[in-house]
Amino acid sequence: MEIDFRLTGNCKLLSNLYPHKFIFRGVETHGIEPLLVAAKFPDPEEQLHIIANLQSFDAMFYGKKQNWQDDQTLYWMGEGMNRHSLEYTEFVCEMYHDLYDQNMEAREALVSTGNEVLKHSIGGTDPHWTVLTRNAFCHILTDIRAYYRSQSYVEY
Numbered sequence: 001m002e003i004d005f006r007l008t009g010n011c012k013l014l015s016n017l018y019p020h021k022f023i024f025r026g027v028e029t030h031g032i033e034p035l036l037v038a039a040k041f042p043d044p045e046e047q048l049h050i051i052a053n054l055q056s057f058d059a060m061f062y063g064k065k066q067n068w069q070d071d072q073t074l075y076w077m078g079e080g081m082n083r084h085s086l087e088y089t090e091f092v093c094e095m096y097h098d099l100y101d102q103n104m105e106a107r108e109a110l111v112s113t114g115n116e117v118l119k120h121s122i123g124g125t126d127p128h129w130t131v132l133t134r135n136a137f138c139h140i141l142t143d144i145r146a147y148y149r150s151q152s153y154v155e156y
Contacts, residue, residue: 013109037063
């Protein structure tokens with residue numbers, strides 16, 4: 001199943017660009033994309049501005065001006081993380097877990113994909129140039145889906 005904001009149904013609902021509201025580390029956000037973009041900026045105030053005020057597409061375009069690739073450092077509230085570290089991987093996974101734990105629409109869309117192979121052909125494949133590769137994105141969603149499908153309280 002191809003995940004793409006331009007499509008309809010679950011294909012669209014699973015996109016990082018879809019505006020699912022949730023709270024991450026005490027900060028309300030309009031979705032995953034503003035969080036991923038905010039991580040490119042070292043200044044906590046600028047991060048909060050992006051997260052609180054920018055919708056996904058606006059955040060995506062805003063983030064294109066920020067060069068984080070030279071030192072491969074991403075941030076949360078002033079604390080740097082190496083893009084290739086376990087700390088950063090856990091940070092990103094926490095975002096997605098919080099989204100799917102808190103947002104029933106997103107969770108139902110993910111669980112309803114059954115055992116379909118999740119694919120994403122938009123975005124980068126080189127972790128030196130993207131904050132989240134296509135493969136990592138699909139892997140995270142697949143793992144979260146497996147978790148929820150294994151829980152007896154989830155309705156299919």
